[in-house]
Amino acid sequence: MKIAVIDSGVSEDYAENENNITNGMNIINSKLPPSDDNGHGTNMMKTILELSRSNKFENYIQLIPIKVLDSKATGKKEDIIAGIKYAIEDTKADIILLSIGFYYDFPELRNIISKAEEEGILVVSAAGNDSSSVLYPAAYPTVISVGGVTDGLELQTLSNSGVGLDIVAPWDYKINKDTFTGTSISAGLVVYAAAVIKNQFPEEVLSHLRNRIIINTKEVKNSPKLDDSVGFVDINKAITNENSSLVFPTQKEVALTLPIGKERFCIIDKKERWFKITSDFEGTVTFLIQNDKDNELTASTININEKKYNIGKKESLVFSIGKGVNYFSISTDLDNMNYLITPVLEIQKDEYEPNNKQNEAKMLSVGPINNSFYQANINTNNDKDWYKFVVQENKKIKIIVQSDTTRFDPVIQLYSSENKLIKKSDRSSAGSTEEIEVSLTPGTYCFSVNNDFSNNYNFSYLFNITYGE
Numbered sequence: 398m399k400i401a402v403i404d405s406g407v408s409e410d411y412a413e414n415e416n417n418i419t420n421g422m423n424i425i426n427s428k429l430p431p432s433d434d435n436g437h438g439t440n441m442m443k444t445i446l447e448l449s450r451s452n453k454f455e456n457y458i459q460l461i462p463i464k465v466l467d468s469k470a471t472g473k474k475e476d477i478i479a480g481i482k483y484a485i486e487d488t489k490a491d492i493i494l495l496s497i498g499f500y501y502d503f504p505e506l507r508n509i510i511s512k513a514e515e516e517g518i519l520v521v522s523a524a525g526n527d528s529s530s531v532l533y534p535a536a537y538p539t540v541i542s543v544g545g546v547t548d549g550l551e552l553q554t555l556s557n558s559g560v561g562l563d564i565v566a567p568w569d570y571k572i573n574k575d576t577f578t579g580t581s582i583s584a585g586l587v588v589y590a591a592a593v594i595k596n597q598f599p600e601e602v603l604s605h606l607r608n609r610i611i612i613n614t615k616e617v618k619n620s621p622k623l624d625d626s627v628g629f630v631d632i633n634k635a636i637t638n639e640n641s642s643l644v645f646p647t648q649k650e651v652a653l654t655l656p657i658g659k660e661r662f663c664i665i666d667k668k669e670r671w672f673k674i675t676s677d678f679e680g681t682v683t684f685l686i687q688n689d690k691d692n693e694l695t696a697s698t699i700n701i702n703e704k705k706y707n708i709g710k711k712e713s714l715v716f717s718i719g720k721g722v723n724y725f726s727i728s729t730d731l732d733n734m735n736y737l738i739t740p741v742l743e744i745q746k747d748e749y750e751p752n753n754k755q756n757e758a759k760m761l762s763v764g765p766i767n768n769s770f771y772q773a774n775i776n777t778n779n780d781k782d783w784y785k786f787v788v789q790e791n792k793k794i795k796i797i798v799q800s801d802t803t804r805f806d807p808v809i810q811l812y813s814s815e816n817k818l819i820k821k822s823d824r825s826s827a828g829s830t831e832e833i834e835v836s837l838t839p840g841t842y843c844f845s846v847n848n849d850f851s852n853n854y855n856f857s858y859l860f861n862i863t864y865g866e
């Protein structure tokens with residue numbers, strides 16, 4: 398089992414004595430070996446290798462260090478993409494471990510992760526360690542995203558969670574006197590599990606193997622931040638359970654969650670079975686439904702909420718959903734059809750839309766300090782929201798934009814009625830508050846709000862416009 402560890406490399410002292418570690422590659426400087434000047438990559442290697450050794454599995458694994466992170470454990474976007482590309486094209490890796498994440502989705506990352514999928518390589522990635530939204534690439538549908546839990550199987554407070562999280566594993570891992578912590582380590586532990594499980598099911602196609610790992614888990618402590626589809630990695634269960642697909646119950650009360658933005662194999666038959674989608678927002682959910690590739694049948698019929706749909710190789714079915722739990726019944730006219738289903742959420746437009754252009758700006762009133770906030774949504778790629786307001790007398794005006802997700806890097810731009818840019822504010826980055834404070838003379842002004850992470854959407858934000866002193 399070849400495991401590409403795309404990280405800060407491996408320390409020469411450690412690698413020297415290990416037959417399980419290959420020479421690897423230094424993407425930052427290809428003339429140099431992938432020496433670890435940070436320690437993060439070496440810790441990942443140690444975690445996987447020591448765990449393998451204590452379970453007599455070390456003869457089955459080979460670790461490939463691919464250095465893309467520097468001494469501060471930071472890396473250039475281009476190097477990280479190049480490291481993944483190298484792992485796919487030059488190493489014949491079975492598994493890629495990416496304990497690296499971005500706050501934002503971008504095409505190069507999305508495309509290279511799709512390439513790994515096409516090549517049959519399992520990608521495992523850390524959810525992130527700042528109590529916020531799941532990072533990319535972990536949040537992509539085909540990546541196993543890993544969060545961290547305490548010994549008591551409770552979500553570790555720093556672990557990222559919510560939409561996009563697949564599985565959890567220990568937040569910390571002890572080797573001799575050292576304790577390694579964070580979702581990087583959690584992801585490393587899941588990589589070890591994935592290697593053992595894959596070794597037992599060498600013929601299983603990637604999407605089924607991934608599903609097997611994600612759905613055959615141990616229950617964890619309930620948390621509002623953890624979807625009930627998320628469990629604790631369980632090698633034994635994944636190996637002994639024949640099933641690599643979800644089987645929905647026939648009673649609505651115990652419907653299983655189908656997680657938003659992630660693909661799952663589901664066995665559907667003639668019985669009416671139940672699943673649910675839990676959403677923080679009103680909007681639509683599109684079910685991307687595929688007949689199982691292994692199945693020769695290329696067309697079938699399914700019934701969702703008592704309506705019939707013809708399913709070819711691939712279909713998209715759109716349903717309205719409300720905030721909270723949404724139940725769906727599902728059946729087919731056939732026995733035991735395996736479908737790959739990915740629910741994709743699009744939250745609804747806010748009440749100020751359409752306001753993507755300056756001449757569509759919505760008029761709002763300016764309030765006193767501590768005025769209540771307006772709420773709006775970023776509901777599509779590049780959604781831009783224009784607002785305008787009137788100032789009656791010389792006043793200091795303050796505009797605040799804030800959100801609770803690191804998927805939002807707010808930008809505010811304030812313009813005069815003559816269309817002159819008065820002020821732009823983009824001082825802070827992911828998930829932080831942006832504000833403009835400026836003295837204005839009487840007149841009409843407008844401002845725009847947009848996300849600097851232009852590919853990220855599906856969240857709401859709060860804003861207000863107030864008078865200063």
Ligand SMILES: [Ca+2]
Binds near residue numbers: 750
């Ligand atoms: Ca909007």
Ligand SMILES: [Ca+2]
Binds near residue numbers: 750751752783
């Ligand atoms: Ca808009």
Ligand SMILES: [Ca+2]
Binds near residue numbers: 806823824825
């Ligand atoms: Ca900003």
